[in-house]
Amino acid sequence: MTYASEDLLDQLRREREGRRISQRGLSQRSGITQSHISQIESGKLEPGLSSFLALARSLDLEAVLVPRRLLPAVTGVLRAHRPVDQGPDDRTRKAIDSALVHIQNGQDKTTDMATLDRLSKALVMLRSAPLAPGDQDLLRAALDLLADKRAAVSQDVLAKAANILWPLRNKIAHATRGTPRPAYSLTEDDNDA
Structure with missing residues (x-):
């Protein structure tokens, strides 16, 4: 199993355990057999893209496929819009x-x-x-x-x-958010050009 997929599968396992869903329950939700889920989580089986997406969707997660060259930009946008707090425990x-x-x-x-x-x-x-x-x-x-x-x-x-x-x-x-500042300004008094 590749290192990148290990991180993704570990995140799926943590999400499943955090929601207190058993492998059998995840199997019923996703349509993937419980033995396959067990083998995927233990690292004995590399899941296909369709299996990975089925597991993610059954946990109400959204997988986003992004071209490699756009990944830093997408990561930055997602990080900027991540909720600060999920509320009370x-x-x-x-x-x-x-x-x-x-x-x-x-x-x-x-x-x-x-x-x-x-x-x-x-x-x-x-x-x-x-x-x-x-x-x-x-x-x-x-x-x-x-x-x-x-x-x-x-x-x-x-x-x-x-x-x-x-x-x-x-x-x-009624919290006021700071007004967003534009990355660029188009004013006529710019003498930089």
Whole structure:
């Protein structure tokens, strides 16, 4: 097996294991037998292009075929547009889900529905939003306020959590990106020519 294909196949194996898909499950998704997948991952079998593409697509990955001379340009573009962060980790997502259930079940007739609605919308949005380390700390602080499952959520606790989460939600939702600078300018006062 060539070194280039080893890296690609190792990446496919890591992706499969990261998604907790067994070789048998990948076999059912891709149409390639489980024994072939095992041999490919162990390096005993060099996969053909069609097998490699079938495995990649079954893991929701997109393989891009690029001429060798254009590879540095494509790599640079892909690197520039790579997402910074994938959002909260699984533990934080589970805490958000349990907080949503807890505040919905813990409401009573005196609960301010506007605050509850704002809090729910913020939690749903922050569940998948990319967060900076400081933002993650704010999210955890608000989740800690809502974490007491023994008692109904008081109006005061809901208001405090909403006052933490709503500005955080607005900061992420309305983030301003720097204006892109052109690589070249076409002004008439260039005297370089």
